[in-house]
Amino acid sequence: MSLTANTLKPGVFAHHLSGRGKNKRFRRGMLSSLMLTPMVDMFSLLVIFLLQAFSASPELLVMMKGVTLPSAITGKEIKDAPVIAVAPTGIFLDQKEVGPTEQVLKDPTELLKRLHDLRKQWLMGHSGESFSGEITLQAHKEIPSTTISQLMGILPSAHYGSIQLAVISGG
Amino acid sequence: MASAGPMPSSGGRRSLDAEINLVPFIDLLSVCICFLLMTAVWTQISTVQVKQSHGTEAGEAGEYELNVQFSNAQTVALELKKKGRAYKKASFKADDFKALLGSMDGQITTWLAPLVKDPAAPSPVTAAMVTPKADVTYGDLVSTMDVLRKHQIVNLGVVPVAEGK
Numbered sequence: 599m600s601l602t603a604n605t606l607k608p609g610v611f612a613h614h615l616s617g618r619g620k621n622k623r624f625r626r627g628m629l630s631s632l633m634l635t636p637m638v639d640m641f642s643l644l645v646i647f648l649l650q651a652f653s654a655s656p657e658l659l660v661m662m663k664g665v666t667l668p669s670a671i672t673g674k675e676i677k678d679a680p681v682i683a684v685a686p687t688g689i690f691l692d693q694k695e696v697g698p699t700e701q702v703l704k705d706p707t708e709l710l711k712r713l714h715d716l717r718k719q720w721l722m723g724h725s726g727e728s729f730s731g732e733i734t735l736q737a738h739k740e741i742p743s744t745t746i747s748q749l750m751g752i753l754p755s756a757h758y759g760s761i762q763l764a765v766i767s768g769g
Numbered sequence: 770m771a772s773a774g775p776m777p778s779s780g781g782r783r784s785l786d787a788e789i790n791l792v793p794f795i796d797l798l799s800v801c802i803c804f805l806l807m808t809a810v811w812t813q814i815s816t817v818q819v820k821q822s823h824g825t826e827a828g829e830a831g832e833y834e835l836n837v838q839f840s841n842a843q844t845v846a847l848e849l850k851k852k853g854r855a856y857k858k859a860s861f862k863a864d865d866f867k868a869l870l871g872s873m874d875g876q877i878t879t880w881l882a883p884l885v886k887d888p889a890a891p892s893p894v895t896a897a898m899v900t901p902k903a904d905v906t907y908g909d910l911v912s913t914m915d916v917l918r919k920h921q922i923v924n925l926g927v928v929p930v931a932e933g934k
Contacts, residue, residue, distance in 0.1 A: 648805035673815025739908030751929025
């Protein structure tokens with residue numbers, strides 16, 4: 599079928615789409631009315647579902663560049679704690695670079711100093727409370743486990759013995 | 770304009786029921802959906818708790834303790850200790866790490882079955898220590914801990930192993 603200016607005139611085109619023309623191939627109209635009730639129902643359901651999934655709590659973990667977290671099915675809710683990240687480029691404490699991984703593991707003085715400072719700050723802000731020693735560890739899933747185990751061996755000496763390994767929920 | 774509402778009453782009085790203008794209503798719903806879709810967090814981040822036993826009071830062992838030792842990414846040795854002494858041992862080898870975890874999972878289930886009297890009670894094995902190896906990735910280590918946590922072993926620790934060992 600060729601389109602001409604006449605074919606596209608509003609009345610003719612609507613008539614053609616609604617299938618009331620003589621051509622019997624277009625018996626079922628292409629123009630149909632919009633069913634408002636199911637559409638509004640569907641929109642409302644979508645809004646309710648998305649509102650339930652919406653989280654107003656602040657993001658406790660900022661993903662470092664180049665870090666892909668491992669997944670686990672038994673993960674628990676993340677708690678607010680300092681975040682130590684092991685990225686391919688080095689080790690970061692609360693998004694501030696501490697140094698290259700190998701160097702930090704060889705000489706953890708700088709890391710320990712920063713951890714002590716964080717602990718001091720926490721104790722000053724929470725006088726009378728006991729320090730839980732919680733720290734969140736965020737690491738790329740392809741990093742050798744020995745690197746992580748060495749880091750996990752260093753953390754208790756700065757009183758951070760309760761380590762939360764950041765994972766993605768689900769198998 | 771599309772609107773939804775009852776027909777006006779014929780008694781001459783003004784109807785108390787108001788009409789809803791559907792167009793702004795649908796606009797509002799659409800904007801809500803767009804906003805919520807854009808701000809929704811689809812990847813849920815959670816944590817696996819590890820309590821390093823040395824340097825803290827955490828990681829108190831109960832009657833039973835489990836040791837998981839990797840020789841490499843294909844071989845793992847399990848040792849169940851009772852009051853600090855070797856009770857049961859097993860080792861597994863598999864080319865695929867998932868298969869290795871599956872074997873480990875099955876063995877732990879077999880060991881725990883006679884020890885668990887009440888399924889609702891906490892696991893008799895309270896602590897587990899994992900000894901990693903350089904060719905075992907961090908992702909694999911987390912998967913191993915995931916299997917242990919599945920058996921309600923809550924006090925998990927990782928033995929610090931130097932690079933390349």
